[in-house]
Amino acid sequence: MKIRAKYLLAFLSSTLLTLVIIGVTWMGLVELEKTTNYLVDKNNQILEFASLFEKELAQSRRAEKEFFIFPDDPAKQAKYVSDWEKMYKNVRNDALKLQDLFESIDNQEMAKKMRDTLKLIKDNEQEFELVVHKFQETKSYDAVNAAEYGSFKEKTHAIEEAAKAASSYGLAEVTKGRQSLVAVQHKVITVMQILALVSIVWGIVLPLVLATRMTSAIINLTKISDAVSMGNLDQEINIERKDELGDLARAIKRMQKSFVLMISRLPKKN
Numbered sequence: 001m002k003i004r005a006k007y008l009l010a011f012l013s014s015t016l017l018t019l020v021i022i023g024v025t026w027m028g029l030v031e032l033e034k035t036t037n038y039l040v041d042k043n044n045q046i047l048e049f050a051s052l053f054e055k056e057l058a059q060s061r062r063a064e065k066e067f068f069i070f071p072d073d074p075a076k077q078a079k080y081v082s083d084w085e086k087m088y089k090n091v092r093n094d095a096l097k098l099q100d101l102f103e104s105i106d107n108q109e110m111a112k113k114m115r116d117t118l119k120l121i122k123d124n125e126q127e128f129e130l131v132v133h134k135f136q137e138t139k140s141y142d143a144v145n146a147a148e149y150g151s152f153k154e155k156t157h158a159i160e161e162a163a164k165a166a167s168s169y170g171l172a173e174v175t176k177g178r179q180s181l182v183a184v185q186h187k188v189i190t191v192m193q194i195l196a197l198v199s200i201v202w203g204i205v206l207p208l209v210l211a212t213r214m215t216s217a218i219i220n221l222t223k224i225s226d227a228v229s230m231g232n233l234d235q236e237i238n239i240e241r242k243d244e245l246g247d248l249a250r251a252i253k254r255m256q257k258s259f260v261l262m263i264s265r266l267p268k269k270n
Contacts, residue, residue, distance in 0.1 A: 043177050046101050047170030053094040053163040060087035061156065064128070071139040081132055088128075091159075092121050098166050110169060117162040120155045127152040217245045221252060228256055 063083035070076040099114035130148045135141070141149075224237055237253045240246070 042101065042105055043170055043173035046098065046166065047174050049094050049097045049101065050163060050167035050170045053091060053098065054167055056087050056090040056094060057160060057163055060084050060091060063087060068135065068141050071135070077136065084128065088125060092118065095121060110166065113162050113165060117159055120159050124152055124155050214245065217241060221245065221249055224252060228252065228259065
């Protein structure tokens, strides 16, 4: 193989290794992006809406309890009912969003829990309206607590449990997602380090081997040429290479034979 071809092969192999590193890096970045998107777009959203769900449900419960504190103040009662309705609307929207998110990741168990929760929320909206009318008429907490409000609180406890379940799920999945992200990062970095090391070693060793072999052959041919120039025409020339240095060695050998032939034809002195 010609010297130029050898160096071209070395260059192409180094380029190929560089392209492999780029490809692996790109694949790793794609995998990191997928993991990050799953963490941000899905599980992180579930945790976000679950936290809102719990927070706004707690605010609705505070407004609900404050409603009963002022049985003789219609203005304050109307304010707390309005606050409760506003918060409960947000609670319903949070549960609906969570249902959509769970369905998008094909978690049927949690999606069903959210559907059941939405039904409880709808029932409670109707039930609380009855509680408000009855309390305003009777001004008796015990009267409503023994009937409609008792049923309302039971459903509310079930809704609170669903909110906690969604929050726990979101937190657990975000933690798992972060662990997965770290694992993918370590994997990509390790592969890139190995490939980079191989590329560096290959880029140093291959040219060094080629240069060493060339230098050795050049030194050998220089010694042979010096010997021939000093009249040593019996110098053995071993030709093993198939490149330009091999061509040079064969040329020197032909020159050596030509000198021997020319000397043999010279007239001998008496």
